[in-house]
Amino acid sequence: MDHPRSLVVVASALRRRRLISRRLHPRRLLVVSAVVALSLFALGAMAGLAAAHGGAVRGAARGSVSVPTWLFLLTGGGVVGASFLLASFVTDRAFVAAVHAWHRVFSAPAATLRRLVQVVGVVVLLAVVVVGFVGPDTPTRNLAILVVWVGWWGGYVASAYLVGNTWLTVNPFRTVASLLPSLDRPYPERLGAWPSVAGLLALVWLEITSPLAEDPPLLATVVVAYTVVTVAGAVVFGTDRWFSTVDPVSRALRYYGRVAPLERTDAGIRFRLPGAALSETRLVTGRDEVAFVVAVLFVTTYDGLVATAPWATFARAVVGVGVPPLAVYLGAYLGGFGLFYLAFRAATTAARRFGDTYLSPLELARRFAPSLLAIAAGYHLAHNLGTILTLAPAFLAALAAPLSPPANPTVLVLPPWFGGLDLAFVLLGHLVAVWVAHATAYDLFPSRLQAVRSQYGVTLAMIAYTMVSLWVVAEPFVTPPFLST
DSSP states (O other): OOOOOOOHHHHHHHTTTHHHHHHHHHHHHHHHHHHHHHHHHHHHHHHHHHHHHHHHHHTTTTTOOOOOOHHHHHHHHHHHHHHHHHHOOOOOOHHHHHHHHHOOEOOOOOHHHHHHHHHHHHHHHHHHHHHHHSSSSSSGGOOOHHIIIIIIIIIIHHHHHHHHHHHHHHHHHHHHHHHOOOOOOOOGGTTHHHHHHHHHHHHHHHHHSSSSGGGGGHHHHHHHHHHHHHHHHEEEEEEHIIIIOOHHHHHHHHHTTTTSSSEEEEEEEEETTTTGGGGGGTTOSSHHHHHHHHHHHHHHHHHHTTTTHHHHHHHHHHHTTOOOOHHHHHHHHHHHHHHHHHHHHHHHHHHHHHHHSSSSSHHHHEEEEEEHHHHHHHHHHHHHHHHHHHHHHHHHHHHHHSSSSSSSOOOOOOOOOOHHHHHHHHHHHHHHHHHHHHHHHHHHHSSSSHHTTTTTHHHHHHHHHHHHHHHHHHSOOOOOOTTTO
């Protein structure tokens, strides 16, 4: 019978540490080492190929050998496929469970430090609003623009999956709402997490199609509006309910935090291997949360897609036959999200068929969905790291003098090889996702053959996501046509 065996396996693994250590004989260690070494070798080779291609496209490296796009896309997809084949050799359930159960616990910061962080969060929120309205009009000189897009969306969000999620403490909206009396109205259970899905799609849509990153007063206005709606919702339904269910930012950062090695618990700060928490049973509990995970993966992909030359050509051609520009962008946005979601549902349906199980496609979807968060984290880092480093000097200059920053802020010029690093982040996220899916399958299915075969559809979906992500990252930046900037 197909029953999840996570509790039995983990308990057995923790009770029999000595037996597990004997099972890790040299041949098994050699197999595991081969998985890591060959994947990283392919990763490095892939990054080098793509960097050569990207440099040729940008014209930054004249005379360098150009690698055809189809070649490095197939190579990237092949890396993910090969990592699945290599991971399939790791069949010891106790070993897989022990890897994900391993952790260390450290003392948590004192309550005084947490209160100080809360105060800093509120001060930063006030600074964004004030400087957005009264600061310089130039985006690269305005602290509000730099804080939101460089410091927060780029750097702070990355810290959630690279280090750990601190948003529960930092969140200034929650801090403000906690100071107000709560009505504690019952939340409509039928809505589930769908408002957070709609909220995330709406926020990213606004960021892409409006001059939000170029117009400081507009940004400040949106921040004020978001503050009013968020605090009001928390007052009506309670802070815990609102920020755990409805608020898209809190949910996204909480999910990203599951990729990170550090996590706050009642016992203190727990250190685990990156991505180990993604295989936990109750991380995603329903179709609405599956949709949110897919949305986290999709929105960053779409943000990069609309800044490519092929998209600009396509958009101009469609608008040229009479379709309104807004309809082109919105159609691609909603249609693209639908395709991403349907692709993942098809992958979990295939998992049910190949795995020969009575588990429903929804049950498989909610268990395999967290593996996509590693992919989203890798792509988010690849998409934003260049912006963070490029504008870091301007950010520091605006931080030192918020109302009168330098007239010509310094912009860091990145070396040509940096494009290869972006692509390496994309592939690294996919490799972690493959391992998480592998561990999840071995937790779900009692048969090793079932566990391996159940991953066929998910792996194919990951390969497709990989090729799309690599193509978007490798394309040079082009200003999206028809958008107000």
